[in-house]
Amino acid sequence: MLNLTDEQMDRYSRHLILKEIGPEGQVKLLQSRVLVVGTGGLGSPVSLYLAAAGIGTIGLVDADAVDISNLQRQIVHTTADINRPKVESAEAKLKAINPEVKVEPWLLYLDASNVDEIIRQYDFVVDGTDNFATKFLINDACVLADIPFSHGGILRFDGQTMTVLPKKSACYRCCFHEPPPAKSVPSCSQAGVLGAVAGMLGTIQAAEAIKFITGAGTLLTDVLLTFDAKTMNFRRVNLRRRTDCPVCGDTPTILKVRDFERESCGIQTNGSD
């Protein structure tokens, strides 16, 4: 087993004194590989906390460049980063927080042709995307490849998240079945989103990734956690894996990933608005 250096003992001292993490858990984090899809509202806090926590390798997927309208919530980017590719901007911040973290930037959008090859390189995937097409793509690809992942979604003052252990716990499709009709999808740019809501949900997702890697606590499996920041009411809705789920059920009809029409939460972008 890897031994922690004196510097690592100092850097991660607050993890090391947690009995659920300790040196063993920290070594697991240092050896782990986590993919963050979308480097926007959710991907910002997720990737910052994962880097600070010492996740060994963090993959970042996004084809977008930083826009001034992103900065209200996408806290990994700064005003000086406008027009810079988001993965490049984020990589610089993650390295600044923790130089020993390896960052793998993927300057692309996930689609049916590339998703499987990319996610199989990681232990855990965090969905921080801004559109249903990619959310369902990630669900299907992760279930088929047996890669655990965290779903996250935000809109206005609301957030929702669930953690999926493929074929063991309810998947996103068990609950939401299929993407809603494209025309009915309200966009964040039309409906708005409170910036801090992205931070609230993203930090929950980061905690889930860390819990999965270290085995600490119990995951948000078979439950959809939702909150409304207007009232600060948090609610856990119990879910169960559906035997008739088209991807993780007993007789699945989805046997390989396919692309859906990508209806973005942003108007012109389709990455991590």
Next chain:
Amino acid sequence: MEIRLNGESRFIEAPHLTVAGLLEMEQVMSPEMVAVQIDGEIVHRCAYHDTVVGDSNQVDLLYFMAGG
């Protein structure tokens, strides 16, 4: 009858309430943007008009959220 809607108790005066009727009553503007779960079972979107909400049912309206 009394149901639990999104975790809260609700008294409803309706003899024959379907999921579609409940969504209308709750002024859900876009029923296609919500998944409905009754007593732990997701109701298929195409069955909203045929599925009846009964006394003491636990109904959860789970909204699709695409933002990230």
